[in-house]
Amino acid sequence: MLQHPDIHPVALQLGPLAIHWYGLTYLAAFGLFYFLGTRRLGHLPFAQLPQWTRKDIEDILFFGVLGVVLGGRIGYCAFYKPAYYLSNPLEILAVWQGGMSFHGGMLGVMAAMVWFAHSRQRPFLQVMDFVAPCVPTGLAAGRIGNFINGELWGRVADPSLPWAMVFRGAGDLPRHPSQVYQFLLEGVLLFVLLWLYARKPRAQGQVGAMFLMGYGLFRFIAEFFREPDAHLGLLSLGMSMGQWLCIPMVVGGALLWLGCERRRP
Template sequence: MLIHPQIDPVALQLGPLAIHWYGLTYLAAFGLFFWLGVRRLGHAPFKHLPQWQKRDVEDILFLGVLGVILGGRVGYCLFYKPAYYLSNPLEIFAIWQGGMSFHGGLLGVMLAMVWFARTRERPFLQVMDFVAPCVPTGLAAGRIGNFMNGELWGRVADPSLPWGMVFRGAGDMPRHPSQLYQIALEGLLLFVLLWWFARKDRPTGQVSGAFLLGYGFFRFVAEFFREPDAHLGLLSLGMSMGQWLCVPMMLGGVALWVWCGRTTNKPH
């Protein structure tokens, strides 16, 4: 049985300014996206499309940051605590109190990419195909922040589990370090699979479909080991809110994959 290390959430204190580790993991996520995005320009079909330039990666990153923050916050308020935030609407803006939703962030990024696609006159699915393989490493960085903060821990594990971990504030029983599972599955493994798949010329939209299906599946699996939100618990069919939100992702990913393959919607 392991004990979660007590890590000071503040990485650096400069007078009244406190720089948190969690904020640094977000910066790392955005930096990784830019680094991978520049390299993505060398993949098919983008290397054959002269309109795709490094400045597009910069613009996508800026819009994506807005989408992640605004969509993630609004999604958390709507998906996880709608009644509370309807009664306390001003607290929606209190992002320093925590509370972000990946699924809300995804919707926010998609809306931001709709804006980018329209203003640059690019096919929306082509834009999403560019973005998708660059996202999982950022997700892994965010889960590292969750682990360092000792939050979003896993369900109670069998005491014989070698890597079972006691988290401060979660009782004395060993738990699954579900943050590490998510780093491995929806972060690193999803990145390897998507990056490999996206390097070759694919029908427009299939890379996006692969992301939706892959993330939805890996997150669905990880949720079996993650402690459900205390105020929600398990919902219908014994599934968590995270799992229910993954269901439309997986269905949408399969539908998009099949539709793109049948229409032979080649990149253009």
């Protein structure tokens, strides 16, 4: 059984300025998105659409960052602690205390992409098809930050598991390094599958639909190894909040894919 490395959350201290590892992973996520976005401009159908330029990538990234931060925070407050934040509304602004939801961040990004599509007079599904393959690497970077910080650890594991790990703050029992599982599933594997899937002609909207299905499925699997939120525990049918939020993603993605297939010229 392994011991989680005690890594200080501050990567670099420059006088009063503290640069955290988690902040660096966010920067890496945004940088990877921009890099992959420039590669997407050379893929069909975008290579045949002259209105798509690097300026669009910069604007999508800007709106996307706002969507992630605002949606992630509001989603956490609404999905995980609604009663507390209704009683303490000013605490919603205390982002430095932690508390972000991927599912809320995804809704925030989708709202931002609706705004971008409307302002540029582009089909919303076309925008989502462009964005979807560029997202998983950012998710992977975020899971690296979770692992470095020793947070969002997994459930108790069999001590004979070679990679079982003891996390500081989680007691002395070995646990699944669920951050690594999510890095591999929702990050690396989902990126490879989506990138390859998007390289061949698809009906408009199907790439975005595959992201919804793929992330929802991989996150659902990973939640079996991730420790549920202490204040929620397991909900109906023995599933976590994360798993319940993934079900509409998978169903919605499947319905969208089928609908796009039927409209294929």
